[in-house]
Amino acid sequence: MDRMTKRTLQILLSLAEGPLHGYGIKQNIARRTGGAVNLGSGTLYEAIQRMEIWSWIEEVPPPDREPPSGGPPRRFFALTAAGQDALSEELQRMDEIVRYARGRDLLEA
């Protein structure tokens, strides 16, 4: 099993909460990690394109609560079933590692 990059995981985690557009993903990640992970536009859309090719995410019509920014309509992305699977598989794997570490007293409960 290939390991997933930190970035990919973070994007999947954000989209697990619901469809978001690019800048929304960035803000979500920054908020969740307290600013520790800060994605630039280039890196973000690069990852989005890659994950689209893997069919982990797909473009969806914007939700009704489209903010009144006045800008052009945004592209929203959501997780596909494959994306859900990839995310839970990865989380599962991480969970196993954490449980192993706890069992050996490497990590405090």
Added chain:
Amino acid sequence: MASFDPGRSLFRRLLRLYPRNFRERFMEEMLEFFREERAEASSRGFLGLCRFWLCTLTDLLFSAFRMRTGGKPNLHTQPRRFGPGGAHLTSQARRPGGGMMLDLKQGATSLRRSPGFVAFVVSTLALGVGATTAVFSVLDAVLLRPLPYPASSRMMLIGTLIRGQEPGGSPGPYSSADFLDLRADPGPFEVLVAQEGSRAVLTGQGDPERIHLARISEGYFEMFGARPALGRLLLPEDDGLRVMVLSHGFWQDRYGGDPSVLGRTLTLDGEAFQVIGALSPEFIPPEVLPGSGAAAWLPMGLSVGEPDRSSFGMGVVGRRQIQSTPDDGRAHVGRVLSDDYGPDKGANFIQGSVVVDLKEATVGAMGRTLSVALASVFFLLIIGCVNVAGLLLTRGATRQAELAIRSALGAGRCRLVGQLMGESLILGLAGGALGACVAYGAVDVFRKVTPGGLPRLTEVTVDHRALAFTLSVSLAAAILFGLVPAVRAARSAGNSVSGMARRATQGQRAARLRGALILAETALAVILTVGSGLMVHELVRLTTADPGFRPGGLVGISFRLPRSMEREEWQSFYGTFLERTQGLPGIQSSAVTTHLPYGQYALVQIMTPRDARYEGEGAWLPTVLVSRDYFSTMGIRLASGRWFSEADLRGETDGIIVNQALASRYWPSQGAIGKWIKSGAPDLEEDEGSFEIVGVIADVTAQPGQAVPEEIYRPYRAESWRNMTVVARTDPETLDGVTAGLRSLARESLPDLPVTITTVQSLFREAMARPRFYTVLFASFGALALVLAAVGIYGTTAFATRSRTREIGIRLALGADRSRVIRRMVTRSGIPVGIGVIIGLACAFGLSQLLSSFLYHVPSRDGATYVAVGLFVLIVGLTAALFPAASASRIDPATTLREEG
């Protein structure tokens, strides 16, 4: 739509780095992302914005780079494995066709591990590349690009060679009769146009305003490709009519771009003119023609007036036919002029013709200044590259282990050099991208702070040509700073696997290379600093030089009296005004004059000194008309003879006063008092009168840094002159009050007249604006060079010290004196610094001789500046070396030995 946003357009341009399909899909999104992120960043202040730009640019470059090079074949499978850089290297290295993209990819991967290093290198390069691009943009706009007119390469400025003027100078003015002669016989010219400048007072709407006018002959606007933004331009049938076309700037500023100005009647000097149109903003009038900054354009009226051969004030431009050469044009103009002014035609002032390329005439001496500036910034860039090379050398040495392993795993020397060059290339390109931003900003600042009179300034922009230049400079820089360190590092990596035996010789070689780098950057810094030091010294000299009068507390009020006034009227006006100023509180004395120092001469006449050196030769000499108290008001000293007597002042005698420059030119040994000067050319009959020199005054600076012209002073009542200046002396503290007093006095005397009030010191500041600007420009190059060199010397010495920690530890453990250790380390960098200073001074001496012939009066043999700069750079260099050496001497021997052992 939103207004122009340079940041956004830069971002949009950089997006072109991405593959097309990606760009088409995500460009709009990314621009929106950019907008929101920048808005958020700018709410965190300037630093937030800087951080944002740095992150955005880095992110963009790296991700674009990954997309261009990244494993497209893997995209359809599963996520790639991002293993540690070295592990998958060898397999890929052996794959055929890995090539340059692979080099770049590996370079990027390894650079990401040292962001501090990247930031330092990229910002150093950005500074160098940015400065170079900015100067190139100016040079490109001013020198390289053709003038913005159709077939401008065939346009020539046509003028006369005036007696007393050096041949090869700029074309002198033309008379209307001569222009008509030339137009009747155009020879190789397909079009000929003329322009005259004048000024007039615009009245009738709001405050009276003095505006500049241009009078033009027919065909002018067609020749220069001007178009109307409103109404129409002048037609041949308008010649002689009272119509005018407004310049775009004047139409906007005075009338707010109101279209209803069309057809309106404006009053100029009391005469009514109808507005028939306004020019479009794209039209830039040829700057060398008189009146090019005009607010309104009027027909010249050549078809209605009498041709005049006595008044010279026209600028003439001709466009040659395609098959003719500049020499044809020159020969033809000379022939036509000599028909009127040949040797058989008796006395005249015109000696011949001067015909030059219009662009050459426009750009003039700026070309040299800009070339020197470009050379200077190239020096800066080279210093920057040397710094980066030093750093890469250091980096190569610290990575010897990594490189050795790769080499052992089968990566050939070429592969390693390739990867290291890949790093340099990325650094170069990133520096170039950021440098483009620096250039945008620098050009903007340059356009704002440049003093007036710089040709073609409005045309300066950072365009695709400049960006192409940036790209090539960045690539060249990458090769310059990357190649030697890469080859060195790769070679030593190959060696170090086979054992450490050669370490000692390698150490020596590395030290030699470091010494060479220090030497090079010191020498370059010295050259630039000497150049700017010479200019600063000259500026100080100009600012503190004795001007020959006391400039503090002098204020001048200049009048342009209406044409309707008769001679007696204006003489009595000046007399009365002068009397009334003497009653104003705060004024110590006042006088009337036609000229103030640092200003223009109103009156220049041809004169022939008699019984003098250059016997029988006439010269154009400026004549200044003054009232009695002029010399005492200005604080001018008498060198010999006497001041004007009452009889002189009433115009009953022929007494004049000259300056020392004139006296010593024509009567160097016997003195000028009692000598005569004839008015007019030498071959003219004696009907225009002669003047007797009664006094000689000390020279008064006319323009800072220029030789004092030979001047004649005459009482103002002896000659009729309408437009004069009243100058008053006061205490510098009461200057403001006196200025206000003078203004209200002028308004009382002549309510409908605009006046200009200036202090002599502000005239001086204006005259100094250009030399000061160039000095500041070159001084900042010098300062930057010094800082860069100091940083480079510091970095190199710090590294050399670090790599000798063990040696120093052993020495200290064996009981060596700390100060001796410091001295040893400083000497190691000090010797190349010293040699660099000497080489730099020698080169600077050679170059400054060039410089002094090129640029603004810079004395090349200014020993004090050389010594001062040499010592200063030496001290800066040694100080930069001292810090790391001092910290090395504080090493704890025990710790170092344990670590290294």
